[in-house]
Amino acid sequence: MKEKLYNIPINDAVNAGQECPFCFIERQIEQDLMDFVLGSGSSYMESDVREKTDKAGFCRAHFKKMFDYGNTLGNAWIMKTHMKYTIEQANKAFERYKPTANGIGAILKKSDSRAANSITEWVNGQEKSCFICAGFTDHYDRYMKTFFEMYEKDSDFRDRLSSSKGFCLPHFSDILDYAGNHIPEKKQQAFVDTFIPLMKSRLEELYGDVSWLIEKFDYRNKDADWKNSKDALQNCMQKLKGGYPADPVYKMKK
Ligand SMILES: [Zn+2]
Ligand SMILES: [Zn+2]
Incomplete structure (x- = not known):
């Protein structure tokens, strides 16, 4: 039975006859997650869901899509506690911050994997974290x-x-x-x-x-x-x- 969970979307995606079946699946998961997080089922009012969105946050592309989705109150609830969580994390990184010799260089070259300082390290980690992106990569x-x-x-x-x-x-x-x-x-x-x-x-x-x-x-x-x-x-x-x-x-x- 579990198999069908994956077989059917793959079949549908191939039958759609478009440029890429995996893009097709990715879009379906993305839209399902937008409906889940922000839709009329109001999952954003459930504490276990919000705990996850607070921690994971969202990438730039998905913030934009959430903004455009059109549920201002739902977005505001998600944002409020995510902001609170982020402020706590930011304060920890701010407190640990010390200027380092390679600091500015590593900030300019974002690809540089060396952690320049506590703030850069934390922000870079956040950049990779997104509740909706993770919903696809998990599967x-x-x-x-x-x-x-x-x-x-x-x-x-x-x-x-x-x-x-x-x-x-x-x-x-x-x-x-x-x-x-x-x-x-x-x-x-x-x-x-x-x-x-x-x-x-x-x-x-x-x-x-x-x-x-x-x-x-x-x-x-x-x-x-x-x-x-x-x-x-x-x-x-x-x-x-x-x-x-x-x-x-x-x-x-x-
Ligand atoms: Zn693709
Ligand atoms: Zn994302």
Whole structure:
């Protein structure tokens, strides 16, 4: 039964026939979590939920999505106790703060893993923490593994994938990371031989689509067919970085 929890969303995502099934799943989880945290079920009034959101906080992208979602009172409740928690943590970091020789350098180079000082260390940790992002990453491993189980067992699933548009590059990179451990060695080459050409040809198609989009702005082409160029920008953006740039704002259901 537990298996179905993962199989069904993967099937739905592949059947949707879009740029990337894992982006599709990610969006579904994100919207479910927004509804859960901020929606009409008012989970934000439950202390165990708020304890989690207080600690985890939210990333910049999800703060924006929560703001746009449209539940001001719910957002304010979540924010109030998250602020309180944050102030307590901030005060601890402020008290431990000492200027260090490499302090400024490490702040400018955010990639520098050396903890420059107590404040930088704490803020960097917070930057990586988000209740909604974690809701996806907590299940991501299981989704990836189930994806490979389905690929192994289900020839219809394999056929649908091999005639799909492939994946976005970030999710494709994760798939290749998993493939090494989740596909029997003798089948690995066949996997690579299916998906690398698929990715190559989809990238070329998208290049063609965005090129044609530019041509369509030439008055001589004003009556020509759009072909697949109308969605070319958002499709290219998704293919390169994942996500859905053209999605409307996700709002609270009234
Ligand atoms: Zn993706
Ligand atoms: Zn996030």
